Amino acid sequence: MAEACRLLEVQPQTVYAYVSRGKLEVMPDPADTRRSLYRAEDVAALARRKQAGRKHETLATNTLFGVEPSIPTSLSSFHRGRLYYRGQDAVALAGSASLEDVARLLWDAQQPVDFGIRRAVRAGKPGRVAAFTALAALAAGGHSTRGRLTRVLHAEAQSLVGQLADCFGAQKAEQPLHLRFAQGWNQSPQVAELLRTAMVLLVDHELTSSAFTTRIAASTGASLPACLLAGLSTLSGPLHGDASGRVQVLFGEVERLGEDQVITHYLSSGLPLAGFGHHLYPDGDPRAAALLSLFEPPPAIARFIGKATELTGLKPNIDVALAALVAHHQLPADAAFGLFATARSVGLLAHGLEQLEVTQVIRPRGRYVGRMPEATQGVRP
Template sequence: MTEACNLLGVQPQTIYAYVSRGKLEVMPDPADTRRRLYRAEDVAGLAKRKQAGRKHETLAANTLFGSEPSIPTALCAFSRGRPYYRGRDAVHMARTATLEDAAQLLWAAERTVDFSCSTPMRSGKPGRGAAFAALASLAAAGHSTGGRLTRVLHAEGQGLVGQLANAFGASPGHEPLHLRFAKGWKQSSKVADLLRTALVLLADHELTSSAFVARIAASTGASLPACLLAGLTTLSGPLHGDASGRVRALFSEVERLGEDQVLAHYLSNGLSLAGFGHHLYPDGDPRAAALLALFEPPKVIARFIAKVTKLTGLQPNIDVALAAMVAHHRLPADAAFGLFATARSVGLLAHSLEQLGVAQVIRPRGRYVGPMPEPA
């Protein structure tokens, strides 16, 4: 800690802030568990950026790629290695809360949030195709958010989340979403409670790529379904909300070839293992730990997780927990993404609504690096 502070010229509180925002990777000191070690490359990179100064061109070049976009938000924060929704511990909240409770908190809604939806899904197979098609149709005919009361936007948001859940296979009805998903996927009440926990844990995660995109759309006055569609298409990338798909493919290899052979192949070739480690949680993703504590993954997957952790030191993140849950309860193949997308739609709408209070279009500037313009 002292060495990192001296190299960066900052106080310990700033080091903690760098860690919470993922700018510094930290790990326990094997020789003294009370101490923390900071990745030398991260410290050097931060020091280099500080030396670059705050000149306009340097700042413009680094705003998106040398650092992260910084947007004030009261929705989600990270503290002591845990996520908090408006100051409430999200992991603790997930023990008893429903997604409807999380939405009321994140949206700062005065009334109880109700995602009930009696409209059955249009003909076709449930999944992301149906979900995106439904949202695209609503976005095409949607009204701008400008000049509309917050309670009206809340009501529209409730309908969007309810329809999205239906498109992913939840049963139409007036029950809480986790019960509707369990009914649609023909699962027991015990599994329904597991789905409830997962939905709350996934509701928001600060300024992710998808939240940033949703806020950009909201800043232009786009309709709520358009904001949500923009965020969810970004979420669908395998390096974001569909990372559990990569984990599912990894688990398929493990079930087919055995954990030892798969692990030996990945480690001997220096390949990264999808779903292990998280830059925001150097001591382990508390969301994954909370979810994995509620069920026993299939034995071969449980052995694989244990061996990866032992050999690499990397803990499973929420994507591993979701994929293991889907495998254990034999949920639909796209269930992990369906749960993630439905839950995170609450957060994406919260970010969109929060952005409406900022009367300014988000418009980054490009730094042109092409050939010189031709003379007039």
């Protein structure tokens, strides 16, 4: 108790309050049952939040850039280095659940979810150009989410995900989405299972930048396709949902030059290796571990992953696993982003639907740091 009070700079009663609110885990001291032990990680996290400052300006800035959560959500969370969808372990769900099952869970839908295509929208070659073009057309003529029943919005959300998958090459059929992707990409049922697992692992990741963008659009009453387009546009950045594209470039270098030369070049130059390490998973990304355990990457890539992990101490994240899956089964060039975008569209739509429960428009304030305005000159009559 004394050590916890010293680190947190609080009185014992405040520590008890942290325990009662679930912010601090406590357990009996095996050596002395009259004493209690407090989880070191919880104490450290609370201390960091206190150090972040209590001033309004500091809190507002930190909230925007992710030091503190800023929007209440019951969709997904992190606990002890694991990802949970509405309290259910995402890796465990990926063992058997389909994307449709997880959509029903996150959307809190009363009926089973079906991503079957109702009408064709794809024009041209499958890929992100077709996907964004189709979604932009739907957004341009979409109806506001305000004043519409939830079941109607769920039906529209189902159609959006199905059409997005079609734009990335999924077969038009009345089947679960992972089977439609496998058929569209000429893959076996065994590969379809890997696609199912990958998509379930990618559905949501708490309040990401793309989820925040989706919520901003939803708070204004924008249509569901407009909300999804806003979120996917943010997701398309190489530092977010298209990070697997950076890994694919890295894998291309490995196949051309060999893993030793690539690792030597990056590490001797002080360049980070894309796809290794994740600030939310200091002990390793459990999503990547789950997916990589189901197949063996191509030999050169497998050696590269092993050596990179050994030399950096950083484990591969989900972007490495997704890029390795695409390389192993020679999926289309844009398949990694297609799987990510389609799966995450379920989560983005969940964020948009959840935001509709709040009536206020999300409107952050700017903190002006530029040149001060000049004094207004008087005007003679």
